Amino acid sequence: MTSRSPRDDDGLDQSLDTIMKERRHLINLAYRLLGSLADAEDVVQETYVRWYAMTPAQQQAIAAPGGWLTKVAGRICLDLLGSARMRRESYVGEWIPEPVPDRMEWATVRPTDTAADPADRITLDESISMAFLVVLESLTPAERVAFILHDVFRYPFGDVADIVGRTPAACRQLASSARRRIRDAQAPTRPTSRQIAVIRNFKQAWEAKDIGALIGFLDPAAVSVADTGGLVEAGARSMEGAEQIAHGLVALVSRLPDLTILERMVNGRPGLVVQQDGVTVSVLALEATDDHITHIWAMRNPEKLRPWRVGVQD
Template identity: 75%
Template sequence: MSARSPQGDDRLDPNLDAIMSERRQLINLAYRLLGSLADAEDVVQETYVRWYAMTPAQQEAIVSPGGWLTKVASRICLDLLGSARARREKYVGEWIPEPLPDRMEWDSGRSQGTADPAERVTLDESINMAFLVVLESLSPAERVAFILHDVFRYPFTDIADIVGRTPVACRQLASTARRRIRGSQVPGRSSGRQAAVIRNFKQAWEAKDIAALIGLLDPGALSAADSGGLVEAGSHSVRGPAQIARGLVALVRRLPDLTILERMVNGQPGLVVQQDGVTVTVVAFEVAAERVTRIWAVRNPDKLQPWRAGPQED
């Protein structure tokens, strides 16, 4: 956003600092609701466009600009979520939320003036890949009610005004979402222990050791890849250690110049695959009982833009 008011005059907007201070909060909210940083940024931009479309008198009449911005951004997200299922029906292959890098991976990117998603999105348990994937199973109203209340601590009276339901109905929506999320979560693992499992997985993958990979995969392991139809990837999930391991080994045999790096993905240990120094795949994992239970491989280049501006060496 410019330091000038979009209304077209040359005066500094006296409300600019207060309004722009809400930007990070809005990005955090929209990313959790939509699972896409690009879409979240579009939502925030549209929210600010609507703010500056009002007259100064209309803006000054708003008691809580931050609350107004949150309400508008949430409603835009709700509309987008409502149409998401129809749009996803046309999406080629699996749809996986857009992965985010860790702040520590972006030091060199920031020094070159590259925008850092980790500076804008707080990396906590509400953005790990498993959590975001479960959110995709919720209805739009459930997702909005749950995220606003359980993650951002908004009261149900405010949420009711956003989703067009009563506070009691919003409480029920959040409760239903909470039960679904708790029922799908695996027991928590320490980041250090999960990192050890992922490191062993990386080494087995690089060594093309099918037996070792199978040993690191849970018997019910499931792997999904998101290409958006723009690059090569399976159109369906792969289930079972043997099938997953063979597919991973076939990939590195077919593309011997791949480099696999350990990286934090959405706040948890993951892997990044590069080809000729360019990130081509970001892999997130779910780990339970020292075994990999879920693999999410994002290959859609449109979802990898934040990863292509950061450091390229391990």
């Protein structure tokens, strides 16, 4: 696999620093493959366990440690994806990808941000949006790995084949199939500045418990999904239609006193963080058109909110 970590100047020892520099890359890769920070961190830990289980001589024989680490992490993720559907069958309620913590407020986002050229490949920032991660859940494990490695991280199909265990031509077909399904499922990307305007109006109506205004800011066919893991009360976990969602949101803030709704970036897009007594109790990723909010993904599972309570991951 393509090298990402050069050997030390003496050509012999791979320093701890050299190997650990790959951690962020591996976390980024594993998160996009699995949709879970906790699982991504477990994958990276297991990858390093396998590296340090080798003798120094075995480590020194690897010309591209970064490529070796990526290969091992990719294979672990592929195995986990294969069993993920079975594990999620026992999950209580709806399962949605784990939101990435980010302290950035909307005010720090450039107002001139515009949608990417549709002809461009998926960028790293786009590949962590909640809408994108949700679509990835519909792919087969092999399609997901081939697409993420090639289209997002730019690995050649020869390297992808080494991880997926298929020929480069087969991996090319997997990525093409995934690309087609993602293109058919995704809504066009809107300018960040426009998303901010729509979601801010929605936030203000929610704070005011103005059901009529909320309905106006929601698409008539809007969908809201809440992931609680069965650990907190969430009312209806899935809601469809502007009226039902608006009533559900107002009921939530009426039931839980002293809530604060913060404007925060969630998975690279404008989102909302709900806190009670300074503790994050819900993180909302939203998808907005030019005028209305079409999707809300509400993470309320306290286990998946731990990174939002202890600080931002790198």
